[in-house]
Amino acid sequence: xxxxxRQITLQEWDDQYGRWQAQGFRQPVYGGPLGRHVADGxxxxxxxxxxxxxxxxxxxxxxxxxxxxxRAARDSGKKLVGTMKxxxxxxxxxxxxxxxxxxxxxxxxxIPCVMELNSGLLQIxxxxxxxxxxxxxxxxxxxxxxGAHFPIPDLLTCSVGATCDDFSAIAQRLNGLGHPIxxxxxxxxxxxxxxxxxxxxxxxxxxxxYLVRFVRSELERIRLALEELSGRVIDEGTLSRGITKxxxxxxxxxxxxxxxxxxxxxxxxxLEMLIAEMLAIHFCSDQGETIAVLQELLDEVNRRVAAGVxxxxxxxxxxxxxxxxxxxQVMNLLEDWGGRICGTEYLFAHALDxxxxxxxxxxxxxxxxxxxxxxxxxxxxxARIVADIRRFGAEAVIxxxxxxxxHCALEGEIIGEIVRGECGLPVLEIEVPPLxxxxxxxxxxxxxxxVETVVNRRSR
Ligand code: SF4
Numbered sequence: 001x002x003x004x005x006r007q008i009t010l011q012e013w014d015d016q017y018g019r020w021q022a023q024g025f026r027q028p029v030y031g032g033p034l035g036r037h038v039a040d041g042x043x044x045x046x047x048x049x050x051x052x053x054x055x056x057x058x059x060x061x062x063x064x065x066x067x068x069x070x071r072a073a074r075d076s077g078k079k080l081v082g083t084m085k086x087x088x089x090x091x092x093x094x095x096x097x098x099x100x101x102x103x104x105x106x107x108x109x110x111i112p113c114v115m116e117l118n119s120g121l122l123q124i125x126x127x128x129x130x131x132x133x134x135x136x137x138x139x140x141x142x143x144x145x146x147g148a149h150f151p152i153p154d155l156l157t158c159s160v161g162a163t164c165d166d167f168s169a170i171a172q173r174l175n176g177l178g179h180p181i182x183x184x185x186x187x188x189x190x191x192x193x194x195x196x197x198x199x200x201x202x203x204x205x206x207x208x209x210y211l212v213r214f215v216r217s218e219l220e221r222i223r224l225a226l227e228e229l230s231g232r233v234i235d236e237g238t239l240s241r242g243i244t245k246x247x248x249x250x251x252x253x254x255x256x257x258x259x260x261x262x263x264x265x266x267x268x269x270x271l272e273m274l275i276a277e278m279l280a281i282h283f284c285s286d287q288g289e290t291i292a293v294l295q296e297l298l299d300e301v302n303r304r305v306a307a308g309v310x311x312x313x314x315x316x317x318x319x320x321x322x323x324x325x326x327x328x329q330v331m332n333l334l335e336d337w338g339g340r341i342c343g344t345e346y347l348f349a350h351a352l353d354x355x356x357x358x359x360x361x362x363x364x365x366x367x368x369x370x371x372x373x374x375x376x377x378x379x380x381x382x383a384r385i386v387a388d389i390r391r392f393g394a395e396a397v398i399x400x401x402x403x404x405x406x407h408c409a410l411e412g413e414i415i416g417e418i419v420r421g422e423c424g425l426p427v428l429e430i431e432v433p434p435l436x437x438x439x440x441x442x443x444x445x446x447x448x449x450x451v452e453t454v455v456n457r458r459s460r
């Protein structure tokens with residue numbers, strides 16, 4: 001069914017879907033034309049352009065049917081765990097049992113974009129005193145109040161300590177609304193002092209051994225809570241199997257990212273790659289299907305690389321992108337305006353690194369949790385970005401600020417200074433609101449100017 005790679009509109013997808021169906025196209029149970037999601041309110045889809053492969057169709061349908069999957073899981077007797085803020089740790093534990101399903105209520109972050117501000121969630125957050133001085137994750141509060149976007153979980157966990165002010169405040173407000181939360185602490189990752197025992201973390205960071213021990217004891221509390229919820233024992237063997245499955249997802253993503261960021265022409269557009277990366281944090285509520293979706297995407301990418309087909313010319317400016325975009329359309333726009341993604345740091349790099357397997361599983365998960373780019377300093381984060389810029393050969397960096405996000409006030413400046421000093425690359429900081437339509441002209445000018453700068457620098 002694969003045609004030459006081409007980005008197509010929602011209407012073109014539905015036309016193509018109709019033709020494929022007439023030819024006996026097979027797809028998973030959640031499959032169907034993409035256009036049907038607009039009827040559920042996902043109107044932003046009409047402004048996006050999508051990769052035209054069956055693998056991309058499966059990816060999008062998988063993403064856009066998560067709510068149905070959660071409700072079906074509950075109906076089948078599974079327990080739902082809402083894992084807030086840690087972006088990749090507790091889900092690995094929950095998915096080590098087959099009667100638990102973990103998801104991120106924080107994923108409501110994207111609802112204002114996908115539903116083009118028509119969901120009413122931000123207004124509910126406003127009415128609860130969480131106004132636009134907070135980041136778009138405040139939409140999560142509205143989703144809890146309406147119960148319209150995900151079922152209320154049987155257990156809610158939330159990491160606290162070295163987390164952003166936005167989330168701490170919003171989660172406390174949620175708690176105050178009558179949703180009990182099992183808090184677990186993730187301390188600030190500081191550099192080890194000379195006499196301290198040091199533990200190496202995934203992603204190249206290091207931490208004092210006692211911090212790792214502390215996080216391990218916190219995760220032990222989570223383990224007990226998951227045992228109680230599931231009625232099953234989570235022993236080392238169970239957790240190790242859970243880690244093996246999570247590492248399978250991470251290995252597929254590592255291969256996908258490498259090819260998408262380094263092959264010319266680019267075998268998969270930035271928008272589909274962003275969605276694929278997001279699957280790592282909680283497997284979109286079905287770990288087995290995540291593996292199947294990513295494998296199909298990787299097969300498509302391998303085919304394209306072997307055939308030398310894809311998107312964008314060798315002239316495209318190679319951009320490293322920092323922070324997820326509140327408006328998904330910006331990923332399309334970057335490519336329209338002459339850029340391509342060659343490296344990303346979307347706030348969850350620790351969910352992409354392989355989890356260590358040569359240490360006891362809770363120790364491994366504690367190390368991973370402490371490798372979260374957001375629990376250390378902005379300078380640490382920048383060091384990792386610099387390493388990845390060199391790995392993927394990026395020529396410029398875009399730091400996309402998240403409106404209202406407390407960490408965005410200064411981190412862009414720090415990251416920019418370090419990247420310029422270490423790599424001598426141009427760095428652009430832009431703010432991306434959930435809908436960029438009103439700032440389209442200025443966004444375009446700034447992104448095109450960056451692309452032009454990159455191209456001019458090549459001839460120096
Ligand atoms: S402020 Fe940043 S880290 Fe915190 S919830 Fe918002 S996007 Fe996530």
